[in-house]
Amino acid sequence: MLRFETQKSPMVPYHIRLYQDSDHKSVVDVFTKGAEEYIPSTFRHVLLLPRTLLLLLGVPLALVLMSGSWLLAVLCIFFLLLLLRFLAGQPWKQYVATSLQTDMADITKSYLNAHGACFWVAESGGQVVGTVAALSIKNPPLERKQLQLFHLSVSSQHRGQGIAKALVRTVLQFARDQGYSDVVLETSTLQQGAMALYLGMGFQKTGHHFFISMFWRLVDICAIQLKYSFPSA
Structure with missing residues (x-):
């Protein structure tokens, strides 16, 4: 059973719901700004x-x-x-451009109409302030059924309210309800905040590898693979 989370506290309330086509512009804005925020840390x-x-x-x-x-x-x-500075920004801009030309070009088709996949937004004050997606792994390890978490992002003005954690919990609950064995994802060595969030929620590191981009290889930035396994699996 699919569940949605609503926060009730003295802070600004938020609600997590399924993506709608009318959200596309706002989702792209949150996603793009979230990715490009890593350009300064990459430069440093x-x-x-x-x-x-x-x-x-x-x-x-x-x-x-x-x-x-x-x-x-x-x-x-x-x-x-x-x-x-220019080179530090190119991988992030390329990542955004590629995503907007592939899975995020038509989010409904890529996620809501795909079997065992979904896309959620966090809404606050009538605005989309966070996103997360999940897609079934086509060729998982033997006897495993795996869901991959994508595009977790929260606007900078709405961080510190537990929205990112709530979005991850939504994916975990969806995976549990759909009978998945694991939720897997990749992040980078630069994304320390995201890493701390995932590890704090029970994800475990399973490996690492260099990105395809030659720039990432030259500057020693690699992808970290994480997995959350359900006890019943």
Whole structure:
């Protein structure tokens, strides 16, 4: 039986419900802003890598030795920082673009009309403030029935109210009701808040791997695989 959660407290109330086609613009906005919020932390991560520090010091120094111009060296550092900031944003922008061209182009078709899948939104004050999706794994391990959690996102103005946790609980309850053995997901080493949330709710790390993107490999950012298994499984 599908259940929905409503929060009642002195804080602003929210309600979790099924996605509707009229939500699409709001869902895309929450999803896009949530993904792009990781661009600054990606940039900071890149700046702290030894190879980046070597680049930022070595190339300008070489220019000074060859040209004798400190102004040229300063300009070089400035443009290198701009380039690194641009590169840090590309994987996230590409992830958003790819999602909007594939599963999120038609959410009803991808999730609500798909067997054993679903898409929920958290609504507060008549606005969509959070999202989460779930899709059945086509080729799970032998004798397992697995559901994958996707697109968990909560708008920055509505965090700290338990919405993300409630959205994850909704997926877990759906999986339990549908007879799934496990709920699985992937997050990145940069998403420490999400990692803490999942681990605190009983998910376990099962592995890690590098993303397909060459940029992620170069800057040592990998995907972390997590799983929540139901005791009855």
